[in-house]
Amino acid sequence: DAGITQSPRHKVTETGTPVTLRCHQTENHRYMYWYRQDPGHGLRLIHYSYGVKDTDKGEVSDGYSVSRSKTEDFLLTLESATSSQTSVYFCAISDYKTAPFNEKLFFGSGTQLSVL
Template structure:
């Protein structure tokens, strides 16, 4: 999985609790992304980062925050978990290459269940 690890891999939590998911890369890539995957929706972008301390919102950012204090780590926090945030979360990395083309490489995912 392209030098990307995610922790934890599985988590069950209760409604209303905060949850933090971690993405760690060893590739020194500039761009990092958090997606959620739900049946019928494919992958939807939550937040992304284009450098240390540089982040921006994606399509489904409500209820989520992120932080990136080091190149290698990108944290996703669910401020107060809700059942609608039960999902599989994927981290991805990429680097802009000459000509502007790039592809993203994905971590193994975190399965989060909010009860």
């Protein structure tokens, strides 16, 4: 399972509250990603990281921020949650070009977030 843990698995929150989702990996993978999955849209890239303190925006980054202060943790923060951010959030990792034959993208189990 590439050693990826997402927490929490489920969360219900109210509009306007801050929310932080955590992705933890145990195998020293360089690249980490946050995706959201919504019906009819597939998976859309929110933010990604290519190293400690190195992050960049994806397709749908508005309303989200990320931090990666150490290799194993990639945090996704919704500063002020809105109902449009109700979704399933997936964390992923890869070792593109840093480990032979390890270029695949592997996903965590997801976090179901409901913003009421």
